[in-house]
Amino acid sequence: MIETKSNVDFSLKRDLFGRLVAIVKDGVEKVGVVPVRAFPISAPTAGFALLDAEGHELAWLSDLASLPRPDREIFEQALSAREFTPEIRRLLEVSSFATPSTWTVETDRGPTRFVLKGVEDIRSLTPPRLMVTDSHGVNYLIQSLNLLDRHSRKLLDRFL
């Protein structure tokens, strides 16, 4: 069995440019570190890592509880600043049932519009979740078909 344990021996702060700085062993400061989730979609709360500016792993956290309070807030805040997966709550309109099709949707981040290039850009994740990728590579999440209203379901059904 291969296992990875949390190794938390760093603390976090922000510098004047707003960059995240990790202070590791012996007070060495690493500027521009990046927190990431290992399974951002299937298990967003299990498995985090802190990468340095070159993309090498500085630390692994199996869950955030292992981080002390102030660091955890900085970590979470930095995570959310990098995450952009709007969740589609409602489909208002689609320009056509053939692709490319322009979708007008309501998301948890407000209303928006995007171009769906092909039906293969709607992928099923662990059911019942769906992921829609637009022409610029932004991913949108649909939690479940059943949570959408009738109109949205009907529109979406034409692409599934």
Next chain:
Amino acid sequence: MMSGLSHVNAKEPPALPPNSAPTAVAPELTQQLAPHEVLIASLALDLDDDLHYAPGLLALTAARLLVQHPTDHSWSEYALDSDLTLEYRDHAGVATLELRDAKHTLSRWHFTLEQHRAARRLIEDFNRIRDGRVRDPSLETTCPTCGGPLAAGDECPACARAVHTPPSTWTLLRLWRFARPYSRQLISGFLLTLAATAATLVPPYMTMPLMDKVLIPFGNGVPIRFDLVGLYVGGLLGAAVLAWALGWARTYILALVSERIGADLRTTTFDHMLRLSLEYYGGKRTGDLMARLGSETDRICVFLSLHLLDFATDVLVILMTATILFVVNPWLALVTLLPLPIIAWMIHVVRDHLRHGFEKANRIWSEVTNVLADTIPGIRVVKAFAQEQRESVRFRDANRRNLAVNDRVNAVWSLFTPTVTLLTEVGLLVVWGFGIWQVSRHQITVGVLTAFLAYISRFYTRLDSMSRIVSVTQKAAAGAKRIFEVLDHVSSVPEPVDPVRIDALKGAIELSNVGFRYGSRAVLEGISLDIAPGEMIGLVGHSGSGKSTLVNLTCRFYDVGEGAIKVDGIDIRALAVADYRRNVGLVLQEPFLFFGTIGDNIAYGKPDAGRAEIVAAARAAHAHEFILRLPHGYDSLVGERGQTLSGGERQRISIARALLIDPRILILDEATSAVDSETEKEIQGALDNLVRGRTTIAIAHRLSTLRQANRLVVLDRGRIVEVGGHDELMALKGDYFRLYQTQRRQIEIDEISWTPAGLEREA
């Protein structure tokens, strides 16, 4: 100033709300500007600080940067000091622009990648104004959006084609394009059908006099007139024979046409598919494309040649019969037509239902083929990990979903047809009843009634078959939609409208400020490199640093996102794709051989090559001897994907293939990485032959293979970090030095652990 703004906005439509952002902001911005202040660049912000969608604006003038904050729509301004910098970065589709002075960050704005290019231009202008430079005049001849060359009239051919227009939904009408070449046969088929149907309409008409002049007078005591019987029965026979002959001719002609239309549809679609860029194939599933080309084209051609004509004749027959009925007796005719509006309404109801169902069924059918297209080439992995059960479940699931969708369509469908039949049966009863009532009142004769009933049964049969066509039509429409999705797809590597002709290239390659991204991921940025004709460049860097992407761009498998690639001073986007590729030889890590003989595979890029040429190429590629050792020599079959050969053998054949076309530009992408070091030595000899005298870009994992390179270029995370000769770069003690050291250590470890001493030590 206003026009400048609206120009920018027209190019870069904001995300939502649809109409509020630019038009609402524009007058406000005008208010912000001083009387003679000119807007130089602007950028629509569409995300606020918490990454929620909200409109804002960033505007650049000669003196300041104006910002309307997405959160509260308030304005701020920043005077353009010399210590200000704009920092751009993007991640997961969100771009961030940071304004900094020497000490700290002043502000930070977010927007989606849709505004990416506007942002780039704003930053460029910002830096230019801050440094007091003037605008680069060469920018005026390149497209502001993609950096490509502009055609006459300031229009960018690449951008003009990249519009996201969905294919028209009148796909069935668009199929006419494939039927037109056969219009003569189709028209004669139609006329034959018409004549055949007319012939079938004769018999009922003859029953009228047979009844009224022969049978009913006989009932009243008049002897049967056999001359009349002979005439009428002869007429009936003649009509039947005629209908038979006509029907035979029609079926034969239409069957021929059907096959030809199907073949045309398939070849046209396949031709189009071959011209699409790698980007297209990156997103598509093999099984899906195969399903579209296979079963769906088939369905469409059957529809076009058979059902469409059937439908036309049905309509005609119905019209003809209705006319006859009305001529014979208008009241009875009216009663006959009673079910018609109900059927029309029903068709209207089920039509959309059916089409969506069939579309879904098609998509799911693709899934079924996808599983096959995945599993069969990967069968070694499936077996190695003993996952047969899992693949079987996947296939079964796809089939089950297929069944479920079809069941739903069939539920609608199975109800529809019998209902139409029921309606026609009821109609028949009504006609009987109404007819007998009319006979009793002496308004019509018995003959008229029997003729009527004979016609009506034909009429209703037609109605039945016409309603059946609803399903076939919707099936074809669903298939046509998917075919046109392929046919309407414009290649993201477009052919230039007016290509520059080239004969032979010298082979100078110039990359200027090349940038590229896959979706939202930036993979290359600011790559600039001049390669002289005949020079060999070694491209090194960690895996994932963008080396293959760079050569893909050089081959024009993808078009650059920013900047330009020029050969002999000509932008490669201005050359005909095939013309250019003829000058490029490519050897990949995983050589792909096609099913066929070794000779055919070597001659793949030059099918008219003579045998002597093929042998010479194989010799230079050090493949000649092993080929001769095979039982059938150059005529040996290599199997699908060349699976009967070893990796090194396949690689040497692919080198011979590249040698044979004698390209000016040669690209080796990890050509020796997949083989052991013994084989590599052999291949290396072949490669040395190949490289001689050509402009070469070679990527190699083992740095030792690049000893012949004139210059080494080190890539790191999409940027060039070092350029120079081996010794130069080693002296620099930078990235290359580290790469080299790591490999040295690796080789030493390998050597130690494989020598007997090393093995002993391990034990």
